[in-house]
Amino acid sequence: MSTSEGWRIPAVEALRVTEATRVADLNTNGTPGFDGDKALGARLLEQRGAVLSGLQEMLFAGARTTDEHRSVLLILQGMDTAGKGGVVRHVIGHVDPQGVDHASFGVPTPEEKRHHYLWRIRRELPRKGQLGVFDRSHYEDVLVVRVHDLVPRTEWETRYDEINAFERDLVESGTTVVKVAMFVSLDEQKARLAERLDRPDKYWKYHPSDVTERGYWPKYQEAYQAMLDRTSTEHAPWFVIPSDRKWFSRLAVTELLIDALERLDLSWPPADFDIEAEKLRLARS
Numbered sequence: 001m002s003t004s005e006g007w008r009i010p011a012v013e014a015l016r017v018t019e020a021t022r023v024a025d026l027n028t029n030g031t032p033g034f035d036g037d038k039a040l041g042a043r044l045l046e047q048r049g050a051v052l053s054g055l056q057e058m059l060f061a062g063a064r065t066t067d068e069h070r071s072v073l074l075i076l077q078g079m080d081t082a083g084k085g086g087v088v089r090h091v092i093g094h095v096d097p098q099g100v101d102h103a104s105f106g107v108p109t110p111e112e113k114r115h116h117y118l119w120r121i122r123r124e125l126p127r128k129g130q131l132g133v134f135d136r137s138h139y140e141d142v143l144v145v146r147v148h149d150l151v152p153r154t155e156w157e158t159r160y161d162e163i164n165a166f167e168r169d170l171v172e173s174g175t176t177v178v179k180v181a182m183f184v185s186l187d188e189q190k191a192r193l194a195e196r197l198d199r200p201d202k203y204w205k206y207h208p209s210d211v212t213e214r215g216y217w218p219k220y221q222e223a224y225q226a227m228l229d230r231t232s233t234e235h236a237p238w239f240v241i242p243s244d245r246k247w248f249s250r251l252a253v254t255e256l257l258i259d260a261l262e263r264l265d266l267s268w269p270p271a272d273f274d275i276e277a278e279k280l281r282l283a284r285s
Helices: 038-063 084-090 138-142 159-172 186-198 200-205 209-214 217-231 246-262 275-284
Strands: 071-078 100-104 131-135 175-183 238-242
Touching (some): 038 246, 071 084, 071 246, 084 131, 084 175, 084 246, 159 175, 175 217, 175 246, 186 200, 186 209, 217 238, 238 246
Parallel strands (some): 071 131, 071 175, 100 131, 175 238
16 A cells, blocks of 8 residues: 655554544544645645545446446534535535535434334445545434433444445445544634634534533544444444644544555546447548
8 A cells, every 4th residue: 555645654544543542532633644734735635636536436437337236425423613624625626527426314204204214324325436425424323312311322223334344235235434534622613613603604514513512522523433433344434533723633534545446456448339430530521
């Protein structure tokens, strides 16, 4: 595995959850594995974004010529202001939108509540050849649900194993799952919420419940720790990204996606026509 410029340790190694990972002790202002500064990070984001774009196009093109199902699903999980939307804009924004299946999961609708919690997730899984992006996900059902006692403990406790089995089936069916947990400090979250209140173009992103949720921070830390401990698996590991520095979180997600796509050993589909004959026909047209 090669190490990209600025990375002392490849992102896929530096950010992967281990038994030693502790949410409460995380340095949210850190840049694990990366020795560069913001300027280098910005430059690399553009360079590596171009690499990501090429790989995503290759995935998309390959799906046109084969029956094999291959796709990538990026799961972004984090508290409000963690930067999930920024990743979608600045990382996924590098690739061709026709090759992206994006879904955002908020409070379940009345229809969704009538079904199993994975029902709405299954409906949004990426199609063959697509890069899927989940802004929040099925993990809301072991995070928010747990913190606010929305269902009995006996119910949400069983969901960890159920989610592991669900993701194993996804991987076995050809979907590479990249799970990213984004963490900001309370102080950084406060600053980002204050910015939303100071800027009319950010009002739409603010909700009074964002402040209310800050009072549940210790419970969320416990819930996130349990999520990492119980659902980081060999087939679908978690990656923890300190997100106080937006430039770092965006670069880190870019590196994780590049690694996932490179592991697919993609190639451009061969022509299914006579190239020389078509060149001749075109010249004569």
